[in-house]
Amino acid sequence: MSTTEEVEALKLLFRNQYSFLISKIMFTASDLGVFDLLMESKEPLTSVSIAERLSTSPFGMERLLDVCVGLKFLQVERKGNQTLYGNTDLANLYLGKRSPKTQYYSMKFNAEFVYTRAQHLADSVREGEAQTYRLSDISTKDFYEAMYRSESSLREFMEFMHEMWSLCGRDVLNAFDLSNFPLVCDLGGCSGALAKEYISLYPNSTVTILDLPEVVETGKKHFVSSEEHRITFHKGDAFKDPIPEADLYILVRTLHCFSEEKCVQLLTRLHKACKPGGGVLVVEIVLNEDRTGPFEAHIYGLVMLLVTQGKERTPSEYNALLSAAGFKDIQQKKAILFDAILGRK
Ligand SMILES: C[S@@+](CC[C@H](N)C(=O)[O-])C[C@H]1O[C@@H](n2cnc3c(N)ncnc32)[C@H](O)[C@@H]1O
Known part of the structure; x- marks a missing residue:
């Protein structure tokens, strides 16, 4: 190694050893209200003023603000002998709790829920499964049972x-022309976020969200208003209960929670219920065929190992699952971050 290469290697080593802190820093600054305060103040503020308004120590706040500058969540300007902190565009858009495209609950889930499970990564690797039951407060191996055990953690999820x-x-829904599928069932449709996108993109469509009973209750109460009458909820266990008839079944970030056997079982049930000429749309972060990336698929794969029985898969693995269930003419298209895979009956 040349000296320059060695310096780069040492920097990478250092950064990687501490990178778990980045998730914590981002979430902590958001949770304390730093980004919301700077968004609403309309002008950059000193660390002392931020600390005062957020009721923290000035000493601790200055450390947090400085590292946020290094990470490009904040920017600084100097006026006389004052250092003033302001949000970057990234923070304004995503990091505040009140940002227009906030990722607050995503940061919270990763910095708290995934973080605690990551303490058992070696056990998950040794045993090839989630270690939820090792955490003292949880006895179940089932991710959803653990997540949905209280109304607040269900709502946060x-x-x-x-x-x-x-x-x-x-972007994901634009990957294919889905206008020939007016009757849609979003299996594991959760809060209805994608269902809302679907009905606004295809004005003649209706979407039924099939999900577990507690999710449906919370979805109706907090996420989908009764005026959005083209979206309906259906309580059920997709592995046991009848599947509503549809032209198109949507499975978004759902297959990656399950083993091969369960995926084929589920897809076969959908194939049976599917109207002739209908199809299934799978949306996942797909691994490259040679499993070399993308980074997002590797990370999601590890999170799945920590919390579920599932994994991320390659295009040919998804192809095999859909084919085993009877779907044909399988096509795959890249969207931002996710891939969309369409199979037909
Ligand atoms: C990882 S989440 C994905 C949610 C949503 N599709 C999205 O991407 O935002 C998986 C969803 O599948 C639902 N689910 C899990 N097991 C299920 C089952 N047996 N029957 C119906 N839904 C189930 C969960 O409640 C959850 O809403």
Whole structure:
């Protein structure tokens, strides 16, 4: 290694060793209200003033603000002997709790829920499964049972799921022309974020969200208003209960929660219920065929190992799952972050 290469290697080593802190820093600054305060103040503020308004120590706040500058969440300007902090565009758009495209619940889920499970990564690797039951307060191995055990954690999970589709929903649905599928069932449709995008893109469509009973209750109460009458909820267990008839079944970030066996079982049930000429639309972050990336698929894959029985898959693995269930003419298109895979009956 040349000296320059060695310096770069050492920097990378240092950065990687501490990178778990980045998630914590981003979430902590958001949770304390730093980004909201700077968004609403309309002018940059000193660390002392930020600390005072957010009731923290000036000493701790200055450390947090400085690292946020290094991470490009904040920017600084100097006026006389004052250092003034302001949001970057990234923070204004995504990091405040009240940002227009806030990712607050996504940051919270990762910095708290995934973070605690990551303490057992070695156990998950050794045993090839989630280690939820090792956490003292949870005895179940089932991710959804753990997540949905209180109304507040269920609601937070649904907010987290919801946030993604304000960023990528339209793009994912535009990957294929779906105008020939007016009757849609979004299986595991959760808060209805993608269903809302679907009905606004296709004005003649109706979407039924099939999800577990507690999700449906919370979805009706907090996420989909009764005026949005083209979206209906259907309570059920997709592995056991009858599947509503539809032209198109949507499975978004759902197959990656399940083993091969369960995916084929679920897809086969959908194939049976599907109207002739209908199809299934799978949306996932897909691995490159040679499994070399993308980074997002590797990270999602690891999160799945920590919390579910599922994994991310390659195009040919998805192809095999859909084919085993009887779907044909399988096509795959790249969207932002996610891939859309359409199979037909
Ligand atoms: C990872 S979330 C994805 C949510 C949503 N599709 C999205 O991407 O925002 C998986 C969804 O599947 C639902 N689900 C899990 N097991 C299910 C089952 N047996 N029957 C119906 N829905 C289920 C969960 O409640 C959850 O809403």
